[in-house]
Amino acid sequence: xxxxxxxxxxxxxxxxxxxxxxxxxxxxxxxxxxxxxxxxxxxxxxxxxxxxxxxxxxxxxxxxxxxxxxxxxxxxxxxxxxxxxxxxxxxxxxxxxxxxxxxxxxxxxxxxxxxxxxxxxxxxxxxxxxxxxxxxxxxxxxxxxxxxxxxxxxxxxxxxxxxxxxxxxxxxxxxxxxxxxxxxxxxxxxxxxxxxxxxxxxxxxxxxxxxxxxxxxxxxxxxxxxxxxxxxxxxxxxxxxxxxxxxxxxxxxxxxxxxxxxxxxxxxxxxxxxxxxxxxxxxxxxxxxxxxxxxxxxxxxxxxxxxxxxxxxxxxxxxxxxxxxxxxxxxxxxxxxx
Amino acid sequence: xxxxxxxxxxxxxxxxxxxxxxxxxxxxxxxxxxxxxxxxxxxxxxxxxxxxxxxxxxxxxxxxxxxxxxxxxxxxxxxxxxxxxxxxxxxxxxxxxxxxxxxxxxxxxxxxxxxxxxxxxxxxxxxxxxxxxxxxxxxxxxxxxxxxxxxxxxxxxxxxxxxxxxxxxxxxxxxxxxxxxxxxxxxxxxxxxxxxxxxxxxxxxxxxxxxxxxxxxxxxxxxxxxxxxxxxxxxxxxxxxxxxxxxxxxxxxxxxxxxxxxxxxxxxxxxxxxxxxxxxxxxxxxxxxxxxxxxxxxxxxxxxxxxxxxxxxxxxxxxxxxxxxxxxxxxxxxxxxxxxxxxxxxxxxx
Numbered sequence: 162x163x164x165x166x167x168x169x170x171x172x173x174x175x176x177x178x179x180x181x182x183x184x185x186x187x188x189x190x191x192x193x194x195x196x197x198x199x200x201x202x203x204x205x206x207x208x209x210x211x212x213x214x215x216x217x218x219x220x221x222x223x224x225x226x227x228x229x230x231x232x233x234x235x236x237x238x239x240x241x242x243x244x245x246x247x248x249x250x251x252x253x254x255x256x257x258x259x260x261x262x263x264x265x266x267x268x269x270x271x272x273x274x275x276x277x278x279x280x281x282x283x284x285x286x287x288x289x290x291x292x293x294x295x296x297x298x299x300x301x302x303x304x305x306x307x308x309x310x311x312x313x314x315x316x317x318x319x320x321x322x323x324x325x326x327x328x329x330x331x332x333x334x335x336x337x338x339x340x341x342x343x344x345x346x347x348x349x350x351x352x353x354x355x356x357x358x359x360x361x362x363x364x365x366x367x368x369x370x371x372x373x374x375x376x377x378x379x380x381x382x383x384x385x386x387x388x389x390x391x392x393x394x395x396x397x398x399x400x401x402x403x404x405x406x407x408x409x410x411x412x413x414x415x416x417x418x419x420x421x422x423x424x425x426x427x428x429x430x431x432x433x434x435x436x437x438x439x440x441x442x443x444x445x446x447x448x449x450x451x452x453x454x455x456x457x458x459x460x461x462x463x464x465x466x467x468x469x470x471x472x473x474x475x476x477x478x479x480x481x482x483x484x485x486x487x488x489x490x491x492x493x494x495x496x497x498x499x
Numbered sequence: 500x501x502x503x504x505x506x507x508x509x510x511x512x513x514x515x516x517x518x519x520x521x522x523x524x525x526x527x528x529x530x531x532x533x534x535x536x537x538x539x540x541x542x543x544x545x546x547x548x549x550x551x552x553x554x555x556x557x558x559x560x561x562x563x564x565x566x567x568x569x570x571x572x573x574x575x576x577x578x579x580x581x582x583x584x585x586x587x588x589x590x591x592x593x594x595x596x597x598x599x600x601x602x603x604x605x606x607x608x609x610x611x612x613x614x615x616x617x618x619x620x621x622x623x624x625x626x627x628x629x630x631x632x633x634x635x636x637x638x639x640x641x642x643x644x645x646x647x648x649x650x651x652x653x654x655x656x657x658x659x660x661x662x663x664x665x666x667x668x669x670x671x672x673x674x675x676x677x678x679x680x681x682x683x684x685x686x687x688x689x690x691x692x693x694x695x696x697x698x699x700x701x702x703x704x705x706x707x708x709x710x711x712x713x714x715x716x717x718x719x720x721x722x723x724x725x726x727x728x729x730x731x732x733x734x735x736x737x738x739x740x741x742x743x744x745x746x747x748x749x750x751x752x753x754x755x756x757x758x759x760x761x762x763x764x765x766x767x768x769x770x771x772x773x774x775x776x777x778x779x780x781x782x783x784x785x786x787x788x789x790x791x792x793x794x795x796x797x798x799x800x801x802x803x804x805x806x807x808x809x810x811x812x813x814x815x816x817x818x819x820x821x822x823x824x825x826x827x828x829x830x831x832x833x834x835x836x837x838x839x840x841x842x843x844x845x846x847x848x849x
Contacts, residue, residue: 237619292619293559297759297809300752304802312796432748436630439623447620473639480631484612487624491615 188335201470204337207348209469210462215354217461218361219423222416223434224441225368225453226409232385232448233405236285237292239299241413242435243306248273248414249421249430250310253319262324262422269418270411277410281403303431311428321421327353357419364412365454372450381405385448440479444486446496455494520673524666533665535781537737539773540676544730546758546769548723551683554763555692556719557699560613562625563727564754565632566606568746570731572636572643573598574652575741581651582644591655599728606724607717614716629751637743648742652735663736672733676770679726683766686722695719756805762817771816779804 167174188210192203227241251272252265259265284302288294330349337348372378380401383391392398420426420434437460445456463482467475486494524532545567553559578594580586589597609628613621636643654662654671662671686692695715698705702712735741744750753776761772783797812819 235619237622293622294809296559296619296622297755298806300755301802301806301809304752304798305806308796308798308802312799432630436627436748440627443620443623443627473641474635476631476634476638480628480635483624483627483631487612487615 191336191339202338204348205469207335207337208350209465211350211354213462213465214458215358215423215461216465217458218358219416219419219457220434220437220441220461221365221454221457222361222419223413224438224445224457225365225450226412226416227438228442228445228448228450228453229368229381230406230409231442233381233388234285234384234402235290235292236281236406237295237299238280238285238409239296239435240280240303240306241410241438242431242433243303243310244273244276244410244413245417245420245434246310246426246428246431247276247306248417249321249426250314250319250417251414252418253321253421253426256321256418262321262327265321266415266418269414273414273417274407274411276414277407278403280410281406285406286399303435307428307431310431314426316428319421319426320424321418321426323353323422327356331355353422357423361419365450368450377401377404440483442493444483444493446493449493449495449497452493452495524669529665532669533737535774535777537665537668537672539770539777540672541730541733541737542754542757542776543770543773544676544679544733545727546754546761546773547679547683547766548727548730549754549758550761550763550766550769551686551723551726552719553758554765555687555695555699556716558610558613558716558719559622559755560610560625560720560723561622561751561755562606562609562613562629562632563723564751565629565746566602566609566724566727567731567734568632568636568741569605570598570602570728571652571735571741571745572649573601574732574735575649576642578652580649582649585642585644586649591657595732598732599725602728602731603721603724606727607721610720610724611717613720614713626751629746630748633743633747633751636746643743646743648740648745650740652739652741654736663739668737672737675729675733679729680766680770683726687766691715691718753801756801760805760808760815762815764814764817764821768815768817775816776801 188207197203223241223245227238230236230238230241248269252269255265255268256262280302284298285295288298329352331352333348333350335348336345338346340346370378372381380391380396383396384398384401388398391401416434417426420430424430441453441456441460443456444459445452445454459482460479463478464475467478471478490496523536527536545563548563548566549560552563574594575582575586577587577589577597578591579588609625612628613624616624636648637646639645654668656662660667662668687696694705694710698710698712698715706712734745738745757772757776758769759772760775761770762768779801780797783800787796787800808815812822814821
């Protein structure tokens with residue numbers, strides 16, 4: 162895939178390669194005073210970079226479920242953000258009640274996946290193929306669910322506490338500064354964020370493997386390309402649909418626990434993450450897991466760098482990326498023309 | 500499509516409705532005029548601009564509330580407000596046309612972006628643009644004064660009238676709402692509107708016939724945005740303030756709800772939806788309390804009502820009304836001897 166891309170777009174490949182090389186230099190080299198004068202201290206840059214990458218991991222978890230569901234079933238689930246927030250609240254309750262952080266992931270995933278099954282069978286199957294009605298119905302559902310959650314959990318901020326074994330910073334082999342005494346200061350970064358990011362990369366890789374190397378993945382890819390043909394070949398398409406919907410919803414619930422540990426849970430976060438997934442899949446391309454990963458990384462980085470280097474115009478940066486992608490590649494970076 | 504037969508019962512009902520609306524200040528109180536009808540006319544206009552795009556153009560744009568918000572902000576920024584360090588204090592005859600022009604331009608540009616994709620993508624992209632506008636106005640303190648926005652934005656005392664008094668404002672809003680309504684009605688039957696409906700139904704065929712599909716769609720956004728922009732100017736005068744929440748995600752979705760609940764089929768739909776919404780919004784508290792629930796559950800009521808409507812009557816209240824009329828009409832037909840004779844011969848569908 163990579164070599165094919167290089168052959169098809171030599172100029173773009175060169176630009177991307179140079180950008181990556183510059184980034185590597187910026188991360189590992191010691192910053193001379195001239196660079197510091199322009200970009201500020203290296204620590205700020207590195208923190209923005211790592212925050213952006215880890216936020217991208219969280220966005221990927223939310224958006225990949227959304228894009229999978231849309232890609233396979235053309236189901237527009239604007240209640241996806243509500244699934245995220247609900248999963249977060251469930252995770253919080255479980256973690257508080259049992260003290261097992263890992264258990265909260267399992268329960269949130271399973272419970273929200275079950276809700277996904279209910280949504281798919283009771284709602285989406287009745288209005289299959291009606292885009293606008295699906296949008297409207299899921300908007301209605303998200304309004305109702307948002308208010309129910311406000312009723313149960315109130316307007317307070319909740320944070321899922323990090324377990325002891327993940328607390329504290331981790332020292333990265335990256336130099337953040339050199340003191341005047343000559344002592345080298347290495348970058349410290351919260352361990353939990355790194356672990357969660359690695360976990361989301363693992364989930365992404367597992368999803369990619371499952372889609373490309375297993376039988377069920379083959380069925381899903383076939384369904385994305387031609388649903389009628391798949392059904393005509395004697396495959397129980399509805400079963401595949403329920404499975405994918407449950408998995409996508411479960412991922413949103415799992416992401417809720419991640420978000421609750423990373424940041425906080427509060428009313429309004431549902432809409433924030435719905436919008437983030439929308440932008441991520443618009444940028445990355447609908448129905449593509451690789452696109453979701455790329456889009457999530459881009460948007461996460463744009464948000465973090467934007468808020469560090471141009472605080473009052475940070476949103477514009479995210480928006481600009483979306484506009485540029487729409488202007489030059491309306492189907493998204495990794496999307497295919499329909 | 501049921502046209503308006505001259506002299507028919509529908510024409511009579513329309514005249515009666517017009518007369519009632521004109522004479523409303525004679526029997527309605529200030530609160531009803533200003534807070535209910537003034538607000539409903541404005542929301543109806545914004546929803547009308549959505550109805551025009553969705554009903555005639557097949558493009559569900561969620562950016563219309565942001566266009567109205569943009570016009571409201573521009574009035575506050577170029578004109579007078581309590582935030583004197585930002586507001587420029589220009590006279591109204593520059594401020595208002597400029598605000599409408601800028602907001603229309605904003606809506607047109609958003610449309611130009613949105614028409615690059617179709618169907619469900621339009622909703623997602625316009626929602627993303629609308630939320631970018633909301634977060635931007637909330638973040639930006641230099642031009643948009645961030646979280647608090649602008650207050651003390653008042654209409655100009657033209658002709659010696661204080662236009663924020665209930666009766667003058669009622670007539671002002673009624674005038675522009677009626678103007679927008681008849682304009683949309685006119686455009687929908689003009690060549691441009693007919694071409695737009697053709698593009699909605701079959702863009703490829705229209706393209707083959709030599710119509711510029713993309714330009715028609717963008718022009719539709721421009722026209723709809725102008726209506727939303729005028730409504731935005733009225734909105735800032737009604738509230739005397741504008742803040743990021745004016746065009747937040749909630750109000751953006753509310754406009755969609757208003758248009759859908761009213762019905763996207765005809766221009767009167769959005770105004771029906773707006774009246775229902777404003778009445779609910781105003782009296783839901785008392786209603787909920789009387790049911791023994793807390794008044795905070797207003798969103799639940801709106802959301803559940805919306806769900807019921809879209810699940811069982813996707814074409815809104817207008818659709819319900821049309822179907823009821825049809826049922827009554829078909830019952831009348833069934834009673835007629837001619838109908839029975841035809842049915843008896845052909846054995847048509849039950």
